[in-house]
Amino acid sequence: MxxxxxxxxxxxxxxxxxxxxxxxxxxxxxxxxPLPPWALRLLRYTPVAVLPGLIAPRVFLPPEGATSPDPTLVATALVTLALGVWTKSAIWAMLSGALTLTVLTLILA
Missing domain, CATH: 1.20.5 (Single alpha-helices involved in coiled-coils or other helix-helix interfaces)
Structure with a gap:
């Protein structure tokens, strides 16, 4: 159409x-x-809800023509999640994810 x-x-x-x-x-x-306290509390969780919703399909759905997700992206997501939980810092999580993706891409290319 x-x-x-x-x-x-x-x-x-x-x-x-x-x-x-x-x-x-x-x-x-x-x-x-001023917003009520309950609304401010809910708004704090917006990035935590939106970012995984944007990233998860790219990581866990297989690319066109593939039968399984890309192991590089899955490993990168797991490292990023682990460092984010461990350090409780979004910056360190993103930097570790970028480094992991770069290293795995160079190794597997």
Whole structure:
């Protein structure tokens, strides 16, 4: 199914307006008011919920035409998770993941 150019632009504009409305509802309308403690507590967990949702499909789903996930990505994710839990530092977890991915890619290439 091929979409015409005006339909694609309409979709882009509608998604842009929707994104703006969603962000404005929090930042524009509620930005100057203090949030209740329960809302602040829930908002602290947003990155913890979003990041695995973005990363997990890339790591655990096999690439196109493959029958199993890429062992390099799985090992990198496990090292990153382990260092993140051990050090309780996002920076050290990300650096260890980047280093692990680089080393395993160079070794296995």
């Amino acid at each position: 091929t979409l015409s150019q005006p339909v694609i632009w309409l979709i882009i504009i509608v998604l842009g307006v929707g994104t703006f409305a969603l962000r404005f509802s929090f930042l524009g309308l509620l930005g100057s008011r």
